[in-house]
Amino acid sequence: MSRDGLHARLRAATDPAHRALEASLDWQARVATLDGYRDLLGRLYGFHAVWESAIAAGLADESFLAPRRRLALVASDLDHLGLPPSAITALPKPVSPMLDGPAAATGALYVLEGSTLGGQLIGRHIAGLHGFSSAGLAYYRAHGPAAGAMWAAFRKRLEIFGDDPVAEAALTGAAVSTFSAMRAWLCDGPETPAAT
Structure with missing residues (x-):
């Protein structure tokens, strides 16, 4: 199967969880103030950790x-917003997931890597809102001008699993679980453990 076929199937399978995350997150309201932006970055730090x-x-x-x-990018943004290193490392973290092998790990990475594309738009919005140039936006700017090329390389990586239904199922299941875990962690509070 082609790379586009697997990616299209993955995108379709994760669409409900992806939409649920976007609907719950309400990122524009959360970044409207510097305190809200700092709180969101703190949640993202815990998740990425x-x-x-x-x-x-x-x-x-x-x-x-x-x-x-x-x-490290989200930590540098938190530092820019005045959080000392000890406070950053002490931020709450969800329960660590179990990702059994490369297919599941790639499914989880699909969620994190895909967020770099929308992150470009979010970064521009935050820059305009709070007057940031580059400091304070490292997480959302992530790959910067290389975002498209990094995403293309990731999609090429998906080809490894294109002819293996068992691996594809593991990849897809992990991607759906990661979207759900991110929604729970970013939107529901620290008491919610990450899905596995």
Whole structure:
């Protein structure tokens, strides 16, 4: 099966969970104030702290994952907004998921990597709203002008699983679970554990 076929199936299978996250997040209202923006970044920090580690363990390919890690970017934004390093590392974190192997890890990474595309729009909105130039926007600017190329490389990576229905099922299940876990963590509060 082609790369586009797998990506189209993955996008369709995750669409309800993706839409639920977007509807619940209400990011424009949350970033309308600097306090709200800082709170959202704090939630994102906690999520990335555990999910990036779980993805790394399941993927076992640091050369592919390293340029896609965003934990340090969100930490630098929080630092710019006045949170000291000790407060950043003490932020609440969800329960770590279990991602069994490369297919599941790739499904979780699909959610995080896909968010870099919409993040470009969000970053521009925050820049205009709060007068930031680049400092304070590292998380949402992520790959910057390379976002399209990074996404294309990720989609090419999906081809590995295109002819394996078992791997595709693991990938798709992990992607849906990641969207749901992100929604629970970002929108419901610290007491909600991440889905596995």
